[in-house]
Amino acid sequence: MHAVPPDPSGGEPIIEVDSLVRYFGRQKVLDGVSFKVYAGDTFIIMGGSGCGKSTLLRHLIGTEKPTSGSIKIFGQEITSMHPDAMHKLRGRYGMLFQSGALLQSLTVAENVALPLHEHTQLDAGLIDTVVKMKLEQVGLTGHGHKKPSEISGGMKKRAALARALALDPPLVFSDEPTAGLDPVMTAVVDELTQRLTQKIGATVVVVTHDMNSVFRIGTRIIMLGTGAHQGKILAAGTPAEIRAHPHPAVQQFINGDPQGHSGDDSGEVLYRDALLGLNDTGMYSRSAIHSSKP
Ligand SMILES: Nc1ncnc2c1ncn2[C@@H]1O[C@H](COP(=O)(O)OP(=O)(O)O)[C@@H](O)[C@H]1O
Ligand SMILES: [Mg+2]
Secondary structure, three states, X not given: OOOOOOOOOOOOOOEEEEEEEEEEOOEEEEEEEEEEEOOOOXXXXXXXXXXXXXXXXXXXHOOXXXXXXXXXXXXXXXXXXXXXXXXXXHOOEEEEEOOOOOOOOOOHHHHHXXXXXXXXXXXXXXXXXXXXXXXXXXXXXXXXXXXXXXXXXXXXXXXXXXXXXXXXXXXXXXXXXXXXXXXXXXXXXXXXXXXXXXXXXXXXXXXXXXXXXHHHHXXXXXXXXXXXXXXXXXXXXXXXXXHOOOXXXXXXXXXXXXXXXXXXXXXXXXXXXXXXXXXXXXXXXXXXXXXXXX
């Protein structure tokens, strides 16, 4: 429908989604979604409950395959990618999901160490060093030995951020990363995320329904529709363009938080799926999780 404006720097897109369609049974959840994400973007995917935001994100992470359409990441088509190649690509992803999505059976430090076990050959001592550094960056020094249940909501989000950034990923995906936080904590976590991802030079894709976050951190935005517009891009553009967008559904969405945006607990499952991969070559992953149990 509406194209996101081209990258002013003229660079190659980091992500290129073309005519993505996804059915679940007879339900068309994503309907011809096309967009490009450029280096340095904080790209926002917004829209009402059930419009397909999380489904779209799962396609980018490769845990879902489209019914049709193309997804290129770093120039590689991922829809037909071999699971091993997809796993390797995920080593360049940082993933930050709803509810903090920490694995409850592991300590904070073990959670942060997961991507390092998963995607690097670093020895235990080096992993420890990186984990300490990452915890320090998010203000959690001294909390590494705790279980997620022993820390506050805001601390969980920061721990999840440390884990997402453990590998200094060039590309970060986030699904409602501040769900459940009050506006002040949301701003704190947004600011920290922005600062740390900028430091790494990461490109960020964020699903959020929080309008403050959208306009605080977004550089480009797409809005997916519901109802008659289910899974279609209703609006796309810069924050200023979205604010001024004539579509009534867009104005309604940005001027009043629509109903039904309570957080769900799919975050941990999503993270685990992404970590283990779709396939069955996930032995290493499983052992990483189990071996770090106390
Ligand atoms: N694995 C699935 N199987 C069947 N339907 C699904 C599945 N995942 C999502 N859906 C449906 O797809 C629609 C979009 O879901 P979702 O992407 O979670 O929306 P959002 O994140 O925007 O709230 C919803 O109607 C949801 O019920
Ligand atoms: Mg969702």
